[in-house]
Amino acid sequence: MPELDGTVSLITGASSGIGEATALVLAGRGSAVVLVARRQERLEQLAERISGDGGRALVIEADVGSHEQAERAVDQTVTELGRLDTLVNNAGVMLLGPVQDAPLEEWEQMLAVNVAGLLYCAHAALPHLLRAAEDGPRQVADMVNISSVAGRVARLGSGVYNLTKHGVGAFSESLRQEVTQRHLRVSLVEPGVVETELQSHNRPEIREQISETFAEIERLRAQDVADAIAYIVTRPRHVAINELLIRPTEQER
Numbered sequence: 011m012p013e014l015d016g017t018v019s020l021i022t023g024a025s026s027g028i029g030e031a032t033a034l035v036l037a038g039r040g041s042a043v044v045l046v047a048r049r050q051e052r053l054e055q056l057a058e059r060i061s062g063d064g065g066r067a068l069v070i071e072a073d074v075g076s077h078e079q080a081e082r083a084v085d086q087t088v089t090e091l092g093r094l095d096t097l098v099n100n101a102g103v104m105l106l107g108p109v110q111d112a113p114l115e116e117w118e119q120m121l122a123v124n125v126a127g128l129l130y131c132a133h134a135a136l137p138h139l140l141r142a143a144e145d146g147p148r149q150v151a152d153m154v155n156i157s158s159v160a161g162r163v164a165r166l167g168s169g170v171y172n173l174t175k176h177g178v179g180a181f182s183e184s185l186r187q188e189v190t191q192r193h194l195r196v197s198l199v200e201p202g203v204v205e206t207e208l209q210s211h212n213r214p215e216i217r218e219q220i221s222e223t224f225a226e227i228e229r230l231r232a233q234d235v236a237d238a239i240a241y242i243v244t245r246p247r248h249v250a251i252n253e254l255l256i257r258p259t260e261q262e263r
């Protein structure tokens with residue numbers, strides 16, 4: 011039974027990995043999906059796949075680190091599809107390495123996407139989500155913020171990524187308290203290591219270190235996290251999954 015019929019979900023970072031898998035799962039559950047990222051071609055391919063399966067998808071090329079582009083993505087969603095019931099704040103970058111001599115552009119990029127981008131999307135989406143909770147088919151709306159195990163545990167070589175994801179956790183809990191009486195559920199998802207493109211953007215020596223650290227582990231698939239997100243947004247109105255930590259079984263820390 012498609013539980014999300016009549017709803018609209020906007021997924022940031024839908025051009026690969028967890029975002030792409032989430033778009034497919036939510037579309038399969040009956041939601042119209044809005045695919046947001048910078049690589050338009052990848053989004054178009056995904057949209058074709060979704061419409062081929064009988065779903066509805068809208069592609070919006072946007073850099074969420076730009077306030078204007080994040081706002082435009084939300085505005086265009088509501089203009090073209092009439093509403094917004096679910097925001098999956100998933101776009102993110104993970105650029106690891108020691109603090110000493112780190113390229114500052116890497117820190118700036120993580121702050122721009124993981125923190126500012128998430129805040130811009132949340133800010134723009136909030137009035138629409140609150141409206142959807144009042145008049146939507148489900149009488150409830152969802153904001154799912156993708157953090158990480160790195161949002162709970164700090165590790166050597168992960169300082170700024172840790173900072174951004176701890177920030178996502180703090181913001182999510184504060185916002186949850188602000189809006190939960192109005193039936194907008196704010197949920198935090200904290201995946202362990204997932205097989206995606208995330209680590210590929212690191213410098214070669216860092217990539218090697220990451221691969222070594224997790225060499226023995228069978229990683230999560232993006233689909234595993236997408237299933238967790240689908241579980242969150244398909245709960246009955248009186249159930250809110252506030253926080254969900256999901257690791258590969260073999261991952262110790």
Ligand SMILES: NC(=O)c1ccc[n+]([C@@H]2O[C@H](COP(=O)([O-])OP(=O)(O)OC[C@H]3O[C@@H](n4cnc5c(N)ncnc54)[C@H](OP(=O)(O)O)[C@@H]3O)[C@@H](O)[C@H]2O)c1
Pocket residue numbers: 022023024025026027028029046047048049050072073074075100101102103104123127156157158159200201202203204205206207208209232
């Ligand atoms: N993979 C893991 O092990 C893991 C673990 C814990 C948490 N996470 C979190 O999961 C989320 C998704 O990551 P993933 O693992 O699926 O990695 P991924 O495959 O690299 O996906 C990242 C997505 O973010 C988008 N993105 C990056 N910068 C953007 C920007 N400025 N504006 C709009 N979109 C942007 C990328 O699209 P474009 O490049 O096309 O813009 C891409 O679609 C991230 O927040 C990450 O921190 C991942």
